[in-house]
Each structure stands twice: as structure tokens, then as C-alpha cells.
Amino acid sequence: MAVTRTFSIIKPDATRRNLTGGVTKMLEEAGLRVVASKRIQMTKEQAEGFYAVHKERPFFNDLVSFMISGPVVVQALEGEDAVKRNRDVMGATNPADAAEGTIRKTYAESIEANSVHGSDSDENAAIEIAYFFKPEEIVG
Ligand code: RTP
Ligand code: MG
Numbered sequence: 001m002a003v004t005r006t007f008s009i010i011k012p013d014a015t016r017r018n019l020t021g022g023v024t025k026m027l028e029e030a031g032l033r034v035v036a037s038k039r040i041q042m043t044k045e046q047a048e049g050f051y052a053v054h055k056e057r058p059f060f061n062d063l064v065s066f067m068i069s070g071p072v073v074v075q076a077l078e079g080e081d082a083v084k085r086n087r088d089v090m091g092a093t094n095p096a097d098a099a100e101g102t103i104r105k106t107y108a109e110s111i112e113a114n115s116v117h118g119s120d121s122d123e124n125a126a127i128e129i130a131y132f133f134k135p136e137e138i139v140g
Contacts, residue, residue, distance in 0.1 A: 005035070006082040006119045007128035012070035013113035015039070020073050023116060026103050027077060030089035036076035036129075036138040042068050050131060059112065066112055074132045078140055083125055086118040 010023050024034060042050075047067040054060050079085050091102025095114060098105035108114040119125035129138070 001080040003080055004082045004122060006077050006086045006125045008075045008077050009117035010073040011115055012072060013109050014107060014115040015071045019107055023103055026089055031085055032077040032079040034075050035078045035140045036133050039071050039073045041071050044068055076129045076133060076138050083119055083122055090116050090118050
């Protein structure tokens with residue numbers, strides 16, 4: 001299995017509850033390595049751009065408001081088959097549907113305040129990493 005990268009966000013519901021370490025520990029225990037990380041306050045424009053694929057969805061405005069409601073931690077993660085590995089440990093979007101032992105089952109508050117984002121393909125991972133990090137900020 002090839003070592004690849006994915007992009008993760010620790011969302012405002014998790015930073016608010018001081019769960020940056022708890023979430024990162026679960027990512028690391030799943031075999032992912034943090035190769036870039038920073039805590040930021042996203043602007044409305046940044047959040048709208050990041051979630052542009054969802055702009056016709058009914059939850060878009062609420063999602064953008066939520067993502068700028070507090071600090072987030074953006075991370076690039078590296079590991080074998082990183083996109084799938086990360087999505088497996090994240091669990092289902094709705095924590096009510098998430099499997100035991102996943103980040104969302106453990107920490108998420110609701111389908112919106114679900115503690116983490118993770119890229120859904122290698123192609124999107126590359127786009128999302130480049131949206132937040134300069135190449136020299138990533139140390140593999
Ligand atoms: P993500 O992109 O954050 O990793 O999560 P995902 O693939 O599991 O979910 P996606 O369908 O891409 O939706 C992006 C984020 O929008 C919020 N959401 N709210 N109110 C709702 O029905 C609803 N559905 C989705 C969640 O924060 C979700 O992670
Ligand atoms: Mg998604």
C-alpha cells in the first residue's frame with residue numbers, strides 16, 4: 001500500500017472542548033502522521049471557498065457559520081492509504097450512524113458539529129492541503 005497524504009480539520013466544536021489532543025491521538029493511533037499543523041480562525045471567505053462544492057446544499061450557510069464560529073486546526077496527514085485510513089477512523093458524517101471507536105462516535109455533537117473533516121479522494125486531498133499550506137510548511 002502506498003504512503004499518501006490527506007487533509008484534516010479539527011472543527012470548532014472540538015477545539016472549544018479542548019479536544020485537539022484527543023482527536024490527534026486517535027489519528028496517530030490509526031497510523032497517520034501529522035506532517036503539517038496550524039490553529040487558525042477561518043474567515044467567511046475561506047470557509048465558503050473551502051466548501052464551494054456544497055454551495056447549493058441546504059446546509060451550506062449553517063456549515064460556513066459553524067466553521068467560522070471558533071478556531072480550527074488544519075492538518076496534513078501522511079500514512080498508508082491515508083484518505084481511506086482517515087475516513088475509517090473519522091466514522092460516518094452523522095455521529096448517530098458512526099461505528100464504535102471512531103472519532104465522531106467518541107466526540108461529535110451532531111451531524112454538523114461532527115468534530116473533524118477529512119478529504120474524500122487523493123485529488124481533493126492535494127487541493128485541500130494546498131488551500132491551507134505552503135509546500136515548505138509540510139515536513140514529511
Ligand atoms: P467532511 O467533508 O467534513 O469530512 O464530512 P463528510 O464528507 O462526512 O460530509 P459532507 O457530506 O462532505 O458534508 C460536509 C459537512 O457538512 C456538514 N453537514 N451538515 N445539516 C446537515 O444535514 C449536514 N450534512 C452535512 C457536516 O459538518 C459535514 O461534515
Ligand atoms: Mg466531505
